[in-house]
Amino acid sequence: MKYVTFDPEIHDVNKIATLQYNVDFRTYDKLFNSKKNAVATLEKNLKKDGCTKVIYDGENIIGMLIIYTHDRQPEISFKSLRLLIVAILDYFVISDIKKGDIYIAEIAIDENQRSKGYGTKVIKDVIAYGQKKGYKRVILDADFRNPKAKALYERLGFKVYNQKSFLKRGMYNLEFKLSGK
Numbered sequence: 001m002k003y004v005t006f007d008p009e010i011h012d013v014n015k016i017a018t019l020q021y022n023v024d025f026r027t028y029d030k031l032f033n034s035k036k037n038a039v040a041t042l043e044k045n046l047k048k049d050g051c052t053k054v055i056y057d058g059e060n061i062i063g064m065l066i067i068y069t070h071d072r073q074p075e076i077s078f079k080s081l082r083l084l085i086v087a088i089l090d091y092f093v094i095s096d097i098k099k100g101d102i103y104i105a106e107i108a109i110d111e112n113q114r115s116k117g118y119g120t121k122v123i124k125d126v127i128a129y130g131q132k133k134g135y136k137r138v139i140l141d142a143d144f145r146n147p148k149a150k151a152l153y154e155r156l157g158f159k160v161y162n163q164k165s166f167l168k169r170g171m172y173n174l175e176f177k178l179s180g181k
Helices: 013-023 025-031 034-046 080-093 118-133 146-155
Strands: 004-006 052-058 061-069 101-109 137-145 157-167 169-177
Touching: 013 025, 013 034, 013 061, 013 101, 025 034, 034 080, 052 118, 052 137, 061 118, 080 157, 080 169, 101 118, 118 137, 118 146, 137 146, 146 157, 146 169
Parallel strands: 101 137
Antiparallel strands: 004 052, 052 061, 061 101, 137 169, 157 169
């Protein structure tokens, strides 16, 4: 597997936007009334920011990953009112990124590539990257409505350190403490 910084000039923007939609489809469906509308808006807002990675297995795009650190936090989009609402909702439920953290904001594997161990491999790669770069912990969130994701993260060694909810939306905030930090 290889990770390439997303570039709208060379990557399939629709595919990446669809993968991003799949991560939080419940929220997008409520705000946009359809997958088509949500994906179209996400496409317009995708940009080369260094935080969005396209995941390849050979020549095929199999997923996407968005990671942030304390020094590179998500930018709020004011181009779309609906995406601004998503950012506001996220603010109240996602993990707080502290100095020394690497935050997995989104990880999405193509539906046709799931159950092949790619998601686990991506998370292990982020952990290894965090250790190599001297981060203190890897953090991520699992939606209350997605117990399979939470179980996967816990099998990989993540522990719930906080729970947040806001307007019927809730997240388990999980951490993986990196050794020796």
